[in-house]
Amino acid sequence: MKWLRSVALALLAVAPPVSFLNALEKQPSSAYRARRVALAGKLHGGVAVWFAAEEPELDFDPYRQDPDFYYLTGWNEPGAALLIVGEASEPVARPYREVLFLPTRNLLIEKYTGPKLDAASPGVTQATGVDEVQPMTELPAQLNRLIAADRRLARNLWAQPDNAQAKALLSWTGATLGEAGAPPPRDVSRLTMELRQVKDTGEIDLLKKATEASIAAQRVMMRSVKPGVTERAVAGKMTAVWYEHGCERDAYAPIVGSGINSTTLHYSENSRTIEDGDIVVVDAACEYSMYASDITRTVPANGHFTPRQREIYDVVLGAQQAAVDAFVVGKSTINDRDRKDPNSLDTAAYNYIDTHGKDLHGEPLGKYWLHGLGHMVGIDVHDPADYPAVLKPGMVFTIEPGVYIPEEKLGVRIECDFLVAPDGKLIDLDAALPHTAGEVEGALREK
Ligand code: GLY
Ligand code: MN
Numbered sequence: 493m494k495w496l497r498s499v500a501l502a503l504l505a506v507a508p509p510v511s512f513l514n515a516l517e518k519q520p521s522s523a524y525r526a527r528r529v530a531l532a533g534k535l536h537g538g539v540a541v542w543f544a545a546e547e548p549e550l551d552f553d554p555y556r557q558d559p560d561f562y563y564l565t566g567w568n569e570p571g572a573a574l575l576i577v578g579e580a581s582e583p584v585a586r587p588y589r590e591v592l593f594l595p596t597r598n599l600l601i602e603k604y605t606g607p608k609l610d611a612a613s614p615g616v617t618q619a620t621g622v623d624e625v626q627p628m629t630e631l632p633a634q635l636n637r638l639i640a641a642d643r644r645l646a647r648n649l650w651a652q653p654d655n656a657q658a659k660a661l662l663s664w665t666g667a668t669l670g671e672a673g674a675p676p677p678r679d680v681s682r683l684t685m686e687l688r689q690v691k692d693t694g695e696i697d698l699l700k701k702a703t704e705a706s707i708a709a710q711r712v713m714m715r716s717v718k719p720g721v722t723e724r725a726v727a728g729k730m731t732a733v734w735y736e737h738g739c740e741r742d743a744y745a746p747i748v749g750s751g752i753n754s755t756t757l758h759y760s761e762n763s764r765t766i767e768d769g770d771i772v773v774v775d776a777a778c779e780y781s782m783y784a785s786d787i788t789r790t791v792p793a794n795g796h797f798t799p800r801q802r803e804i805y806d807v808v809l810g811a812q813q814a815a816v817d818a819f820v821v822g823k824s825t826i827n828d829r830d831r832k833d834p835n836s837l838d839t840a841a842y843n844y845i846d847t848h849g850k851d852l853h854g855e856p857l858g859k860y861w862l863h864g865l866g867h868m869v870g871i872d873v874h875d876p877a878d879y880p881a882v883l884k885p886g887m888v889f890t891i892e893p894g895v896y897i898p899e900e901k902l903g904v905r906i907e908c909d910f911l912v913a914p915d916g917k918l919i920d921l922d923a924a925l926p927h928t929a930g931e932v933e934g935a936l937r938e939k
Contacts (some may be wrong), residue, residue: 516566516781517701517738518781521566524566528590529588531576531683532576532577532578534683535578535650535683537580537586538578538678539576539635539645540651540680540683541573541576541649541658541661542561542573542651542680543573543652544561544569544571544574547601551605552604555570557782559688559871560680560681562871563684564684565592567592567620568782569594569608570608572628573657574591575589575593575634583642586642592622592626593625594610594611594616594626594627595627596610596627596628597610612627632665632668635661636669646666646671647674649677650680651677651678651679651680662677685876688870688875689886690887691870691888695783696888696911698781698782699869699909699911702743702779702780702781703921704737705778705780706777706778706922707924708733708734709729709731709778710730710774710776710925711935712730712733713729713776714791714935715938717791717936718766718793718795719766719770722762722766723748723764723766724763726766727748727762730746730776734777739779739780740782742776743779743785743786744777744784744786745760747759747774747776747788748773748776749775749903750771752898754770754771754772754790754903756896766793771790771792771801771901772791772792772793773788773790773904774790775905779873784871785909786873786890789925789932790906791932792933797929802929803849804849804857806929807844807857807895808845808904808905809927810844811842811861812908814843815838815841816910818840819918820835821916824883825879825881826838826865826891827864827879828879829863829879833880836865837865838865841865845858845861845893845895851900861894862894862896863894865891865893866907867879868881868889869889875888885916889910890907890908891910892905892906892908893906908921908925908927909922
């Protein structure tokens with residue numbers, strides 16, 4: 493590996509950055525720029541600043557870019573900052589501007605974590621796709637100059653809430669301007685949240701690739717689950733599949749819950765050995781180029797659901813179908829945990845569960861469903877949204893009803909990812925994966 497780093501550093505010195513520096517599949521630079529421009533349109537003439545994720549303190553720990561920062565830049569290196577100046581005309585005219593600030597390179601750390609670019613690297617503007625690239629040392633100076641030219645800006649600054657670098661920057665900038673008493677910044681993540689909910693076609697392609705890899709892994713799961721195999725071994729086989737598909741990581745800790753563990757919603761210890769007669773909830777999916785998938789299937793360990801397992805399975809599948817049938821674009825909502833919204837898909841699914849099947853005491857099953865019906869999916873497996881969220885074209889979300897009855901060691905969850913197409917129709921992104929109990933049993937017989 494050492495020779496590879498030396499070659500990389502030598503190349504950096506003489507040539508524009510090359511693709512091995514970034515293994516993620518990127519969208520064209522114009523897509524990220526369009527998002528920055530759209531964001532600027534929401535600033536009311538203000539100025540926004542974002543900080544990238546920092547390299548982990550222990551260099552062998554995993555690194556993942558800040559989701560909003562990635563959404564706006566496609567830039568995957570740590571420690572950068574982005575400044576966006578919203579266009580303004582009165583009383584001080586300011587044109588739209590975007591500046592990416594890159595930290596000073598640390599050649600010692602680069603020996604551990606690989607080469608980075610800084611503002612002096614040849615070809616850096618083209619590599620980043622941002623109009624201007626400057627050294628990070630310029631960021632406080634730029635902010636000082638902007639506010640000095642228009643003092644009202646001190647009250648129209650947008651930044652990530654609770655970000656240590658943002659707090660330090662704004663505090664220091666206040667000190668440089670004699671504005672120590674300026675109000676805290678406005679929450680810029682509210683603006684990115686609005687934009688991120690509606691995916692563009694490039695994002696949808698990436699989400700589909702994450703889903704394809706996750707489907708392949710779920711199929712391998714269906715061939716791997718059997719009595720005597722550990723939950724963790726099943727998770728490991730799935731993980732191998734998505735690495736083979738070019739995915740960079742799990743979208744969340746894989747959940748392989750057999751027997752009683754099927755009733756623990758986010759069980760991810762995966763330490764039990766699967767037994768004959770168990771039902772197994774497998775909620776596991778991956779990320780492709782920073783975009784997540786989120787899929788759950790529930791399977792019988794020995795290849796055949798018992799009549800009772802199948803009865804509960806059919807109730808959960810029926811609830812998912814009830815939600816799909818109830819969907820009306822621009823009106824239906826998702827993740828209405830109190831079920832107070834008559835338009836929520838949660839209400840449709842809950843009503844189905846509560847009126848179909850019974851527990852061992854003859855009681856309705858509604859009380860065995862404990863979570864929201866679904867959530868947005870994107871760069872985060874739980875993409876940000878204000879819930880209950882109205883579902884519109886371009887949105888991608890899960891529908892994942894479940895029934896969990898500890899007394900019977902019987903949990904069932906079925907989770908699919910849906911895209912709202914431009915014509916308002918719902919598209920099941922994991923349609924290719926078994927859905928019905930019969931289809932699941934068929935896939936298990938393929939072993
Ligand atoms: N797949 C985990 C969750 O949605 O909470
Ligand atoms: Mn989910």
